[in-house]
Amino acid sequence: MGGAVALLLHRKDPTFWDGAVLVAPMCKISEKVKPHPLVVTLLTQVEEIIPKWKIVPTKDVIDSAFKDPIKREKIRKNKLIYQDKPRLKTALELLRTSISVEQSLSQVSMPFFILHGEADTVTDPEVSRALYERAASADKTIKLYPGMWHGLTAGEPDHNVHLVFSDIVAWLDHRSHLRRRQDRASMVPLAACTDRCGGRAAAADSPASPEPPRQAAAGGFLCGLTGRANHQQCRM
Structure with missing residues (x-):
């Protein structure tokens, strides 16, 4: 449900994420299941009576x-992973969340x-196709891997896992560049920052100020263009 959580946070605050890498996201219940x-x-009628019953098939x-049998057995031996049937209340909440995200x-x-x-x-891969087709994002990419299962980053043979991570890194690296x-193009030059800060940050070749020296401030303050990516810090 990591993909669903990411999308719910984005719906609540569209600026919360700069972007997202969604690996086999469960953002919609497939019609097949x-x-x-x-x-x-019927299950909703009894969820408050027997919320912990493991009756969901x-x-x-x-x-x-x-997919990799060796990795599969390692996962199965991990005692921290819940391996039983989901409890009734949990299953219904997952269903409600998926429907909410789908809408x-x-x-x-x-x-x-x-x-x-x-x-x-x-x-179902069709779930990812639905997200790709319906999303209003101008920058969206989808890649489907023939023959691969659900655990793309941990359950596939090593060469498949390497391929998946290479694609993720390439996508992130391109957008980071x-x-x-964009950040370099929008940075405010030191002179402009000095003007905005009332001349307190003097240039190196400026004449010495007649004012008595001040003790350096422990912190700094922000000046320049508005926006978290476009701030330049000037110190007293």
Whole structure:
């Protein structure tokens, strides 16, 4: 549900993220596995009575998510990973969250990169396609990996994991370079900063000030253009 959490935060505050890398996100319930409305209604009627009952039928996620058998067994031996059926209340909350995210896919406006294995049976690749097609983002990318399962970054053979991380790093690196160029272009020159700061930050070749020397301030203050990426710090 990491993808769903990221999208919910973005919906609450569109400026919260500069961008997102979404690996097999569960942002919509596939029609192939969506429970019948009657079943949901019945379970909802008893969720407050038996919230912890493990009565929701599910397949073994570890067997379905981790393709590499050695890595799969390592995951299965990890005692910190919950491996039982989901409790009723948990399953219904996951369903409600997914439906809520699905209804707001068109509101997604941040840059994002979706990666999904075409052989994923945990979250349907069609879910990622739906996000890509509906999102309002001007900068959006999707890559589907033939034959790969759900655990792209941990459950695939090493050469597949390397390929996935290489794609992620390349996507981030390209946008980091663009961001740095934008930051450099928008930085305020020292002279302009001096003017804005009332002449307190004197240039190196300026005559000495007749005022008595001041003790350097412990902190600094921001001056220059508005915006967190465009601030230049001037010290007293």
